[in-house]
Amino acid sequence: MAYFQMSKLALKWVLAKPATSRYPFEPRRALPGSRGTLVFSKDTCVYCTVCAKKCPTGALVVNRAHKKRTIDRLLCITCGYCVEACPKKSLSLGTPHATPAVTKDRESY
Amino acid sequence: MLPAYTVEMVKAGNMPALRACRETSALVTDTSPMPRTIIPFGPQHPVLPEPVHLDLVVEDEKVLEARPSIGFIHRGLEKLVEKKDYVEFVYIAERICGICSFIHGQTYCQAIETIMNIAVPPRALYLRTVWGELSRIHSHLLWLGLMADAVGFESLFMHSWRVRERVLNIIEATTGGRVIFGSCKIGGVRRDIAADAIKQLLVDLKKIEQDTRDITNVFLNDSSVKDRLCGVGVLSRQDAYDLGCVGPVLRASGVAQDMRQLGYAAFKDLDFAPITRTEGDSYARCAVRCQELFQSMEIIRQALAKIPEGEIAVKVTGNPNGEVLARTEQPRGEVAYCLKANGSKNLQRFRVRTPTFANLPAMLKMLPGCDLADVPVLVLTIDPCISCTER
Secondary structure (H helix, E strand, C coil): CHHHHHHHHHHHHHHCCCCCCCCCCCCCCCCCCCCCCEEECCCCCCCCCHHHHHCCCCCEEEECCCCEEEEECCCCCCCCHHHHHCCCCCEEECCCCCCCCCCCCEEEC | CCCCCCHHHHHHCCHHHHHCCCCCHHHCCCCCCCCCEEEEECCCCCCCCCCCEEEEEEECCEEEEEEEECCCCCCCCCHHHHCCCCCCHHHHHHCCCCCCHHHHHHHHHHHHHHHHCCCCCHHHHHHHHHHHHHHHHHHHHHHHHHHHHHCCCHHHHHHHHHHHHHHHHHHHHHHCCCCCCCCEECCEECCCCCHHHHHHHHHHHHHHHHHHHHHHHHHHHCHHHHHHHCCCCCCCHHHHHHCCCCHHHHHHCCCCCCHHHHCCCCHHHCCCCCCCCCCCCHHHHHHHHHHHHHHHHHHHHHHHHHCCCCCCECCCCCCCEEEEEEEEEECCEEEEEEEEEECCCCEEEEEEECHHHHHHHHHHHHCCCCEHHHHHHHHHHCCCCHHHHHC
16 A cells, blocks of 8 residues: 555656756745845945944954944854844845855955 | 576676576475675665765575765864854754754744744744744655655656645746745744735645645555555564654654644644554555645644734844754654753853654664565655755
């Protein structure tokens, strides 16, 4: 009896559409609400450095003198602690995930 | 006619002579057993997701003794508590294990909340319960897949992980992460689940339940799976209790102990009973996990039906001061956190006793006397998570 249960399952999936997607030929669609990459908005930032102080991995660095924020995407764990801490709400988490990288560059904003 | 091989040929390692012999050992004229051999198992082995090394002392195909060694992936997470402040440490606690991550974070938060006397809002407690049970479902489905792989049933492995992927999608949509949820914080939770998302979750859960039933029917009834699991690695009720087993290993031997009965989070308001079996073999451990999948789905339904409205977090001020022991039920069993704080923002001492650490003595009890081919199955039945164990 159980033999037919597995056969039934196997037959169902022989005829069904594949459960997997053909990544990287089809890009993965991030689900709404997914914690993806950190998004910076420039106009509201006052360079108070709270986000950099709160960052658990030290991925975010804020230079107040040069008005520059830099992030190491490979260090960022997208925890959202900086987003919660930001007093001016100039940081947010976008749904798309970070793209693959071959060098450890710091992005500047 | 080909000659029979002799013990001398085996001892001398005379491969050309051995290849020229018959393969059937029944016709060997010398009936003395093969000398004792030590076979290294792991730390890299196809059946092991994580590194543990066993020196298996075998005679013929029987295992006489297993000598373990662990310590390949010690990361010093307990020491990090002195460098990261107690709020940031939630992220590290979540990363102790890649599978039961949410419950690690939850246990840490519960411990800090107990020291600091923080009253967590009821809605946050219910959300923690729902996410904790989703984490249990995905962990058990992962284990079922690994078990199917260990017994050589590749298609069943793929089907288990296909269903698990749908659970991960629910987790990603509600918390933002797939295995590192990141939604638990001291004083509550970071995210809420909206009413329409709850409806969608229940619809998805119904489909997942049907798919899971198809898979667990095969695990529990298929003769080829039963052949590999029934009567293998029997652990008596007394042994399981004496060796300090936890979780499904303990419950499969007939001890009805489940830390959720302590009533942490929202469990005090929910109706459930620990799932137990009496056989104590590998099949019983598999059956307990299969039934726990449906139990977790039922708990999620109960929790979402009763979930109260209101705040999801309270503001936390000040530093912890005191000592506490927090216990919760992870998919693999009971986890115990011991925290010592001295009123500064860094904790003084942090110690975790993970379920795999408690179940390793039982694994070493089961291995002697088993067939060499059953070792991967037996190692997997305790659901080893070596990263947790070594922290």
